Amino acid sequence: MIRPFVVGLVAMALALPLPALAQSADLRAQVEKMDQAWEKAYNAGDAAAVTALYTKDAKVMAPGAEPASGTKAIQALFEGAVAQGVKNTLTQEDVVGFGDYALETGKYVATSADGKHLDHGSFMTLLKKVDGGWKIHRDTWNSSMPQK
Amino acid sequence: MIRPFVVGLVAMALALPLPALAQSADLRAQVEKMDQAWEKAYNAGDAAAVTALYTKDAKVMAPGAEPASGTKAIQALFEGAVAQGVKNTLTQEDVVGFGDYALETGKYVATSADGKHLDHGSFMTLLKKVDGGWKIHRDTWNSSMPQK
Numbered sequence: 001m002i003r004p005f006v007v008g009l010v011a012m013a014l015a016l017p018l019p020a021l022a023q024s025a026d027l028r029a030q031v032e033k034m035d036q037a038w039e040k041a042y043n044a045g046d047a048a049a050v051t052a053l054y055t056k057d058a059k060v061m062a063p064g065a066e067p068a069s070g071t072k073a074i075q076a077l078f079e080g081a082v083a084q085g086v087k088n089t090l091t092q093e094d095v096v097g098f099g100d101y102a103l104e105t106g107k108y109v110a111t112s113a114d115g116k117h118l119d120h121g122s123f124m125t126l127l128k129k130v131d132g133g134w135k136i137h138r139d140t141w142n143s144s145m146p147q148k
Numbered sequence: 149m150i151r152p153f154v155v156g157l158v159a160m161a162l163a164l165p166l167p168a169l170a171q172s173a174d175l176r177a178q179v180e181k182m183d184q185a186w187e188k189a190y191n192a193g194d195a196a197a198v199t200a201l202y203t204k205d206a207k208v209m210a211p212g213a214e215p216a217s218g219t220k221a222i223q224a225l226f227e228g229a230v231a232q233g234v235k236n237t238l239t240q241e242d243v244v245g246f247g248d249y250a251l252e253t254g255k256y257v258a259t260s261a262d263g264k265h266l267d268h269g270s271f272m273t274l275l276k277k278v279d280g281g282w283k284i285h286r287d288t289w290n291s292s293m294p295q296k
Binding site: 061064065066067098099101124 | 207210213246249253269274289291292293294295
């Protein structure tokens with residue numbers, strides 16, 4: 001009579017945390033898909049496509065500029081940014097989800113068109129679910145390199 | 149018979165949004181209290197008191213430095229920062245709450261001990277409820293001033 005009891009305990013131990021873990025892994029994957037869409041649009045120099053990933057009332061706090069709020073200001077910001085020809089690679093670190101919002105932190109590496117390292121740093125992004133899909137609602141980043 | 153009906157409608161219109169607004173205003177006030185505690189500790193040069201406002205597994209992504217994770221690294225970061233004698237003033241912008249988490253964005257102004265403007269920029273902070281009180285769980289900021 002010990003065996004079924006142990007099997008029952010193992011099944012419970014396995015069953016209880018799994019839904020939470022599965023949901024978390026799924027959320028990470030959903031947010032990573034957004035990162036990849038951002039990278040693809042940015043590295044193609046397509047400021048309109050980058051801007052389309054943000055909510056209509058998003059706020060982007062880029063270093064070296066006053067915060068940009070709303071579609072028009074955000075697109076102007078990214079038009080200036082992509083014009084420099086810099087390519088960005090994003091790496092997800094942690095994701096915390098809360099219903100219709102998710103917060104991601106991660107790292108970026110910026111390289112020139114010919115692959116030279118220009119900059120690297122951190123980003124922090126609040127995503128919001130809009131019409132069933134994720135959009136970026138708040139976004140900021142900074143360089144980890146020593147400041148001049 | 150019109151009057152009670154109108155009064156009823158006004159009462160409904162007032163009553164329905166109030167709980168949400170009240171909660172939101174309360175959350176803003178709670179988060180602002182945290183900002184004030186941060187300012188007070190930072191401007192007193194008390195790195196340990198600043199660090200005590202963060203969760204044990206917090207991450208601080210300061211500009212010009214690799215991210216600092218955990219109490220020891222965060223205290224070392226703030227010891228270096230407060231040693232420069234800079235005073236910070238924080239102004240809350242928007243707060244989004246989701247149960248045990250809240251995300252705040254805002255602006256900072258950094259001045260020298262004699263009140264000279266040194267820097268200003270944005271911050272973005274994820275707060276987490278720990279043992280019934282708010283702690284800072286993720287924190288980052290950057291300067292809005294043109295980069296050299």
